[in-house]
Amino acid sequence: AQTVTQSQPEMSVQEAETVTLSCTYDTSESDYYLFWYKQPPSRQMILVIRQEAYKQQNATENRFSVNFQKAAKSFSLKISDSQLGDAAMYFCASGGTSYGKLTFGQGTILTVHP
């Protein structure tokens, strides 16, 4: 079984500053993937970043990076140089390698102030 917990229901950041969203997970899978998805008010779920659990190096995608702590089962998302378009609900998710099922956290609403 997999569980994903996001302990921050809401976060806010000033434009151009940095914010970190937290996520912890638990899984019985020996190999798995972790994801951050963004869901703006338009509802379309968009993949932000992906981390393979077997890789020690933290994934980065432009302004987005993760801090993956496997032993602590922690997977936080850092957004640098925040932009107004980053405002959305962010979901942390985990998935095994055998099937495509994703387990999502409850989400964190990110507000970006100009």
Add this chain to the structure above:
Amino acid sequence: DAGVTQSPTHLIKTRGQQVTLRCSPKSGHDTVSWYQQALGQGPQFIFQYYEEEERQRGNFPDRFSGHQFPNYSSELNVNALLLGDSALYLCASTRLAGPRYNEQFFGPGTRLTVL
């Protein structure tokens, strides 16, 4: 390159009725998963289809059923609708082979309201 498409966008039904939602996967994808997202919550996995077979199922009753067609498109059927079935239904597609094989791409969703 067309992404994942879903129809209809919105749907209003009454309790006890039946509904069918449709999904076309992203080009090149062969696997479709369905999720239910209640307002303000994270998506919950319903089931996944590959090669026209249900591969995995979440904790949903048998009122929820699905189908995958030879062209990889999929339907989600919900019978005997309950008020609690009101939610955003998301379809996601992926390809179970090749690089980034389990990266799921989501459609815009179908908003179902049960009155």
